[in-house]
Amino acid sequence: MSTPTTEPRQSWTFSKETNSEIRRAAATGIYDIRGGGAKRRVPHFDDLLFLGASISRYPLEGYREKCDTSVTLGTRFAKKPIELKIPITIAGMSFGSLSGRAKEALGRGATMAGTSTTTGDGGMTEEERGHSEKLVYQYLPSRYGMNPDDLRRADAIEVVVGQGAKPGGGGMLLGQKITERVAGMRDLPQGIDQRSACRHPDWTGPDDLEIKILELREITNWEKPIYIKVGGARPYYDTALAAKAGADVIVLDGMQGGTAATQDVFIEHVGQPTLACIRPAVQALQDLGLHREVQLVVSGGIRTGADVAKALALGADAVSIGTAALVALGDNDPKWEEEYQKLGTTAGAYDDWHEGRDPAGITTQDPELMKRLDPEAAGRRLRNYLNVLTLECQTLARACGKSHVHNLEPEDLCALTMEAAAMAQVPLAGTNWWPGKPGF
Amino acid sequence: MPTIDMSKTELREVNATLQSAAGTQATEAYVLENPRGSHAVAVGLNGPLDVTVKGSTGYYCAGMNKDATIHVEGSAGPGVAENMMSGTVVIDGDASQYAGATGHGGLLVIKGNASSRCGISMKGIDIVVHGSIGHMSAFMAQKGNLVVLGDAGDALGDSLYEARLFVRGSVKSLGADCVEKEMRPEHLEILADLLARAGADAKPEEFKRYGSARTLYNFNIDNADAY
Numbered sequence: 001m002s003t004p005t006t007e008p009r010q011s012w013t014f015s016k017e018t019n020s021e022i023r024r025a026a027a028t029g030i031y032d033i034r035g036g037g038a039k040r041r042v043p044h045f046d047d048l049l050f051l052g053a054s055i056s057r058y059p060l061e062g063y064r065e066k067c068d069t070s071v072t073l074g075t076r077f078a079k080k081p082i083e084l085k086i087p088i089t090i091a092g093m094s095f096g097s098l099s100g101r102a103k104e105a106l107g108r109g110a111t112m113a114g115t116s117t118t119t120g121d122g123g124m125t126e127e128e129r130g131h132s133e134k135l136v137y138q139y140l141p142s143r144y145g146m147n148p149d150d151l152r153r154a155d156a157i158e159v160v161v162g163q164g165a166k167p168g169g170g171g172m173l174l175g176q177k178i179t180e181r182v183a184g185m186r187d188l189p190q191g192i193d194q195r196s197a198c199r200h201p202d203w204t205g206p207d208d209l210e211i212k213i214l215e216l217r218e219i220t221n222w223e224k225p226i227y228i229k230v231g232g233a234r235p236y237y238d239t240a241l242a243a244k245a246g247a248d249v250i251v252l253d254g255m256q257g258g259t260a261a262t263q264d265v266f267i268e269h270v271g272q273p274t275l276a277c278i279r280p281a282v283q284a285l286q287d288l289g290l291h292r293e294v295q296l297v298v299s300g301g302i303r304t305g306a307d308v309a310k311a312l313a314l315g316a317d318a319v320s321i322g323t324a325a326l327v328a329l330g331d332n333d334p335k336w337e338e339e340y341q342k343l344g345t346t347a348g349a350y351d352d353w354h355e356g357r358d359p360a361g362i363t364t365q366d367p368e369l370m371k372r373l374d375p376e377a378a379g380r381r382l383r384n385y386l387n388v389l390t391l392e393c394q395t396l397a398r399a400c401g402k403s404h405v406h407n408l409e410p411e412d413l414c415a416l417t418m419e420a421a422a423m424a425q426v427p428l429a430g431t432n433w434w435p436g437k438p439g440f
Numbered sequence: 441m442p443t444i445d446m447s448k449t450e451l452r453e454v455n456a457t458l459q460s461a462a463g464t465q466a467t468e469a470y471v472l473e474n475p476r477g478s479h480a481v482a483v484g485l486n487g488p489l490d491v492t493v494k495g496s497t498g499y500y501c502a503g504m505n506k507d508a509t510i511h512v513e514g515s516a517g518p519g520v521a522e523n524m525m526s527g528t529v530v531i532d533g534d535a536s537q538y539a540g541a542t543g544h545g546g547l548l549v550i551k552g553n554a555s556s557r558c559g560i561s562m563k564g565i566d567i568v569v570h571g572s573i574g575h576m577s578a579f580m581a582q583k584g585n586l587v588v589l590g591d592a593g594d595a596l597g598d599s600l601y602e603a604r605l606f607v608r609g610s611v612k613s614l615g616a617d618c619v620e621k622e623m624r625p626e627h628l629e630i631l632a633d634l635l636a637r638a639g640a641d642a643k644p645e646e647f648k649r650y651g652s653a654r655t656l657y658n659f660n661i662d663n664a665d666a667y
Binding site: 028148149151174175191219 | 451452455456459479480483484486498499500503504506518519522523525537538541542544557560561563564579580582583599601602657658659661
């Protein structure tokens with residue numbers, strides 16, 4: 001009779017995944033670089049629930065009564081604010097990181113759904129301008145491709161201070177994606193790594209930024225809404241300072257927000273979850289008397305109409321999607337599983353966007369791979385997805401008795417966990433309390 | 441010659457007037473009086489207009505200039521001629537930080553000294569400084585020429601790409617990946633042309649040329665000590 005043995009036990013601390021990273025680091029001597037946002041589990045919108053209407057609230061009829069979704073961005077100073085049919089915009093993603101066809105698809109889908117898309121680093125492409133009825137032109141530290149003509153062709157200008165995947169970090173587009181066209185737009189030689197700086201070259205703080213915004217407004221006749229995009233680091237102060245600097249719109253990107261490429265350690269260990277960023281940002285605007293006058297756009301991990309509705313209920317004016325939009329176009333589609341396997345990954349986990357070998361033909365500059373994406377069909381998929389997000393958001397808003405999605409409020413929510421209750425400042429389910437609530 | 445008194449005219453009206461004149465290819469030369477250190481003066485001009493500013497300016501004078509000729513009879517604050525596309529900007533006095541930052545083209549002449557980060561991230565602009573420049577100048581400079589008749593501060597040309605740097609005086613230190621390079625005949629020719637256009641009294645042979653060693657062009661972990 002053999003002696004009983006215990007099952008081999010894997011360490012939680014030194015998990016298989018952790019050990020594989022140690023072995024990879026030991027073999028290569030370099031940190032892991034990847035695309036996307038934080039993959040770790042963090043408190044998120046899933047940890048919130050809508051209460052819905054009952055005796056104390058009455059709902060709107062789901063298929064008959066109107067629930068408005070329109071939003072106007074840039075009402076503070078700009079002569080020509082942007083009017084959108086839906087409160088969901090497409091986040092900035094660079095040409096260079098994405099193919100021209102992918103940018104075209106984003107423009108097509110966004111336009112059909114009645115919303116805007118955003119350029120990204122590397123300048124404005126004809127594919128995107130031509131197919132985007134409303135296009136936000138990012139003003140980034142690198143200033144690749146920046147010129148006054150495109151500035152005037154834009155519908156809004158987004159001064160990018162940071163992004164959720166890497167607050168305080170710049171970017172690097174590796175040489176394998178630097179084709180002749182990408183290199184030409186960025187005024188750099190073909191095939192070399194192109195560094196996108198982590199801070200702007202000609203201003204350093206909020207007082208300088210205020211003057212920079214003055215300059216941009218003077219160049220564009222005060223017509224264009226000026227957005228300021230910040231990563232979710234210190235949302236109260238960053239929001240207050242952006243408003244003080246003169247922003248019309250503040251884009252706040254939590255740590256689940258994606259990037260084309262940066263160090264995994266940066267993505268996973270810097271910044272705050274999107275859920276934790278919204279209330280402090282809204283509070284900052286309320287303290288300044290600017291909530292709704294300066295619009296707040298929240299991004300980072302928005303996937304469903306429920307996420308949209310919850311972000312709005314917490315005080316956002318709109319949300320922005322990046323990763324979800326790429327998935328709608330066809331990114332990480334299981335139909336390419338065989339090719340993902342060849343790259344040592346699997347559908348859903350593919351994140352080496354910087355290497356330019358995307359089987360779905362989206363995050364690549366390879367001419368053959370790019371052909372795999374039909375921009376018209378992909379644009380239709382994005383439109384469909386945006387429509388579903390909107391319908392879902394309306395469904396929830398009507399259930400809460402709201403005739404406009406902006407009428408959703410924190411009072412419509414409860415939280416499933418203590419962490420989410422603390423971050424969202426809504427009651428833990430079954431209680432009237434959240435951690436940090438005044439009076440308790 | 442139309443004259444605008446900036447002590448009596450709002451900045452928006454000043455720039456709108458100049459932008460409109462530049463856009464219609466006006467041949468008149470404009471004079472701005474009493475700039476009093478105002479920010480964003482004569483920005484976004486989009487045509488061959490001559491503008492003279494009688495005094496010193498604040499931040500971002502001549503920003504994103506395209507084809508216009510702007511002459512500041514004084515000193516300029518931070519970011520003068522930032523992101524200039526073409527045309528000419530001349531500063532009679534000194535220039536503060538980030539002069540010519542990210543400029544894509546045109547000629548920026550600074551007859552005095554320029555502070556730190558002169559020509560940062562320049563993308564094709566030509567900059568001629570009659571005096572000296574401060575630290576971290578030409579940081580990540582991509583294209584174009586930076587000519588300095590005086591001295592250069594610390595970390596000149598750090599993380600330089602393909603811009604050419606010409607310095608007549610001393611260089612306190614070179615930044616990562618910036619090295620002295622051979623001055624070939626074609627460089628002397630470029631330099632002679634720039635010196636002439638900038639009204640600079642100097643001989644090309646008196647300068648040294650600096651450029652990128654190109655060792656940091658593609659990320660290599662073995663270069664980590666360079667940062």
